[in-house]
Amino acid sequence: MNCWLIKTEPSTWSWDDQKKNKTTSWDGVRNYQASNNLKAMKIGDLCFFYHSVTGKSIVGIVQVIRTYYPDSTDETGRFGMVDVGYVKELAKPVSLETLKADLRLSNMALIRQSRLSVMPISSEEWKIILEYSV
């Protein structure tokens, strides 16, 4: 199983929305690198749910429930999406500041490539981040 981190601006789609709706189509990705990451996701893969701009924290975990398929909101037909379902909320959100302060996480794409919206997370990184969330 692989682990991921997906970003969203709370004004567009927030953790509260996710909690209320349980599942959602992760549409709107318009970047090839991010889209390729979506394509590599498998059913059951876990994703950290990150609030960008407002919050700048990992707030919860979702799980892939449908693999890559065409994004109906993309007129060019170039990009796809996956469906994700609510798994759980972190007891404590993990802020970008916290992640940046831990040198073991300094290779994370979240830090090195701030504009990428879908990125893989190594199992070591996943574990470290989870420890901050309790």
Next chain:
DNA sequence: GCCAACGTTGGC
């Protein structure tokens, strides 16, 4: 196929 101009993302 190069690159300038432009648009977008997201941290600060």
Next chain:
DNA sequence: GCCAACGTTGGC
């Protein structure tokens, strides 16, 4: 609100 980083577009 600003701006750095970076992706995309389109003229040549």
